[in-house]
Amino acid sequence: MSDLVNVSYLAVGPEILLTLGAVLVLMIDVFRQPSARVHAWIVAATILAATVVTWFQWDRVTGEGPFLAFSDMVVIDEYGVIASFILLLVGALGLAVAWGMVERLGRRGAEGIVLVFMAIAGFQFMAVSANLVMMFMGLEIASISLYVLAGITRERPEADEAALKYFLLGSFASAVFIYGVALAFAGTGGVSVYDIGAFLRGSVLLKPGVLLIGMALLITGLAFKLSAAPFHVWAPDTYQGSPAGIVGFMAAGAKVGAFAGLGRIVITAFPLYEAEWAVGLAILATISIATGTLLAIAQSDIRRLLAYSGVAHAGFILTGLTAGEAGMPAVWFYLAVYTVQLIGAFAVVAAVAGPTAAGSPMSDYEGLSRRSPFLAAVLALFMLAMSGVPLTAGFVGKFGAFAVAWRADFEWLVIVALVASVAGFFFYLRVIVLMYMREPAVAEAPGTMRARLEPVGALRWVLIISTAITLAFGIYPTPLLDLLSTALPF
Amino acid sequence: MTEWIWLVIALPALGTVFLHFFGRRIGEPYAGWIASATIGSSFVIGLIAAVPFLRGEAHAETVYLFDWIPALGAHAELLWDPLSALMVLVVSGVGTLIHVYSIGYMHGDERFGRFFTYMNLFATSMLTLVLANNFAVLFLGWELVGLCSYLLISFWFTRPAAAAAGKKAFIVNRIGDFGFMIALMLVFTTFGTLSYSQVLENPGELLGAGTATAVGLLFLVGAAGKSAQIPLYVWLPDAMEGPTPVSALIHAATMVTAGVFVVARTAPIYALSETASVAVATVGAFTALLAATIAIAQRDIKRVLAYSTISQLGYMFVGVGSAAYVAGMFHLMTHAFFKALLFLGAGSVIHAMADEQNMNKMGGLFGKMKITGWTMAIATLAIAGIPPLAGFWSKDEILGTAFEKGGFYYLLWAIGLLTALLTAFYMTRMFILTFLGKPRWAEGVHPHESPRTMTVPLMVLAALSVLGGLVNTPFRLGLEHFLEPAFEGVELAHAPEGALLWILAAVSVLAGVVGILMAAALYLGPEERRERLLGQIRRPWFAMENAYWVDQMYGRTIVIPGKKLSIWAAFTFDNGVIDGIVNGVGVLVQRLAAALRPLQTGLVRNYALVLAAGVVGLVVWFLSSGGL
């Protein structure tokens, strides 16, 4: 198979469609400035078409098994297709949240659509790439799109700052990642995850040190995108400074893409080194959980709070990943439901702050239940879900991730994670208390803080859908759990 | 009827949803009646479904609803056995009365509808907890109960004390939950499932003695949080900041009984570990004594009752820790009756006194509030352990069993007996200060009997407090036969028989009578003598701060060390040490968090440094673990 460049349009169908959609938006934009309605139709059609093609992939994979394409650059298996589905969902919800921003930015709004499309495609490439250089390409396609998205409202100083911080640190992390690829290549002579795995099984390593360093660098590069501590430093500042409408997508998409890549690397390429990377990931998980939980307690801006809570959640997901292949269903369940909660929570943030604003001080949330019972209720739900209260999908996800880690003999890590979950209640509860047990602070000039606040249009639907998913998979997670445990591990 | 048992949960849940959306529109008093009707229907359904057990002709049944999380062995499945039946009847029965009572009590509150939404949710959660057939559903109920208690305790959140109390309850419960969660992890990894039917059927097969002890102790941590035992009891006295019916619900029917219930439910695990069982009983005994000594020194009527609940829960722990599961559950039931009665009675008094809770400003209410007075008198005698009222039978069975076990349990029995005396003392003191003597009312207070919606529940509960104990007497062990199928395969401890039984009963009745007489002698005696005694014994600092607390009467009659202990327990230990630990942890975490914040300098170069350090650290770790 590897002699031919086995072209398969099915294998990269979703990415091609997303790129076509992006080009279409750009082309139309050149000739005449269309209304937001036209953009909306293009977005809907593109996402729908990509989803349909992903469905065809799923059909083929479940029927005939996984297949490789493009000189083994791309592998389409259940793992990658599930990640693609989640990314499309995240992208669709994220764009809907960002729609207010797209409309308000006028001409630049169209660029926002293009960048989101490219980011989804990049993350999907990360999920389906069987080749580390290919994965680097996916990572960079997505990252560069996100750098620009972070600064898309460039008139605001915070946006500039957020974009530059994200860009400099992100490029650094990318350089570290690709150096890891180079060192893995130096150690094993391969850049395909399958080749590396096969080589390690069949040969004695001449330079084990080079490979081990490479492994550490690969994990670092992806841990940055995951915002796992200590590689999380960019996240709070970037989340705070970026336009409110797009932060949810930035946070959620990066987590899914990076975890897809990380899981594939450690499980396919380095199964023989599980003893090393499992403990390495456990250490990262511990630091992330501790740092994220502690710093979240001290925040006064809800976006920074969500950023640090995201650091802790990266730790929780890494906890599941320490179990290796056996942990995959739990990890993907967690990712699927957590990203939805994240986008939902940021949708509320966007509704409260306005789609292009930077910063969301907690004081804006005082008495939110009076100004908008709906927003307050859904944000409360997401807070409870993130803290892992039963009947929300967050509980099922946490329990699953902790249980697999416990079975993989990482009891100490689970205990740390449980302590942090308990402590995490403090800051999640604080948001709920603010919303329900404080009087609204309407001291500012009229107009800056509307007395009543209702989400409209697409935003409303995002909230309804993410609430439904969070509740449905909390009350009845069986279908998703079944699906994941039969489809994964690969 | 059994297959419809899910309605027991579904009806109040439906009530919650309905009242959430329409509660405000419906308003007073219909929102209250709807809430009462849903929980009342649960009681009726539970009663009908329990009939086969009463006849002794049915076995435990599981009611399968749907798959929930098969990977955990956790389905939406309910277990209907005598134990859950008893709990359902207590929770929904007492709950219904409290709901009805609340209609009168919450009259005029602007969030009337919301109150009943929470109340129904509270009942739903507790019913879920007791009907669970696996630990996941149990945990669901467990967490929801914690959440509801938070909502209800801080119901009047504009009062800072109420908001703080709600938070405290929630935080302390979370600490307990932490133990509970680790226990669940241990159970799951040992058995590969969370289903009762597989875990509790024969736990000895897979569970080693060491793990059983660990699981038992961890469940104890969780139970101590919910059931307010040492050292996690601190939230309960503050929880009275909520509306009084909420206190009644928390103290009598729901929430605090959850811990006792969980220990009883996991009896097969405790049967494997003597250490864990003894730990449960010991914690219970010492909590009982400590709380009773604190209760003596309180002047707020609801605080007396709060500490009394902690103390009585201690008895239940002694019961279930001595493998006397039936006795423990029996006391849980009788306590639900008389404690609900006491709280509702106290609420009636507070209502009449225009929200006065200080017993110093009461007195002489008996003439004004006949129904409340009589019912409270019955409850006082019941909790003091005077036969043939309910408290006597259940408390006596627990003490008897502890005595029969011998060895270390003699000590627990002695503590229990001392606590019985103290209980009788402080309850009589409370009754006298509230209802007898001269009125010491504040100006402008005109006590009056409460409306019918409040007094009828009082009378029903009073009847139950009188008769409730008769279901399980040494003459006729009705409850024991009823519950036995639920503890199949567990060796139950029993109270002694024959002459010893009667001697022990006489001793504990004597303790109760002595307590009552002492209190009566002191608090009904001439005032001059009290004044004189006061001058002799009060410590200067203490007297200046809190004259009432150094009430001379118990200074003279109860031995001085006892008084010292209660002062120490009330002030130093309770406020200083335990609050200090709870707050201290919070402060420590916040300081730590604040200390970490400056690390996030906002400077890109520093961020890059952190990243680089992380990379180097990870590389070094990988190299060293790879053996290089």
Place this chain on the structure above:
Amino acid sequence: MTVTVDWYLILAAVLFVIGAAGLLVRRNAIVMFMSIELMLNAVNLTFVSVGRELRDLTGQFAVFFVLVVAAAEVVVGLAIIVSIFRTRATASVDELSEMKG
């Protein structure tokens, strides 16, 4: 003394570390960005030398991808830096610390 592939790998590693150090110590955004470019070129050097050693073209191919990515990064990076320079008339990253904590 023969110059083996190891020499190249070590040189690349040194270049990579120099680049990383540059990122840590410089405060001009453009210089910081140039340091990152240096890191990427160290990666390229690793790829080509290993590829030549193994007689495997993969190494040379990889370099093209890295170069393209580097070019794309330049475009975006300079755009962001220019935008910042316009509003603040400085390219020093130390001026950018509004958000912290």
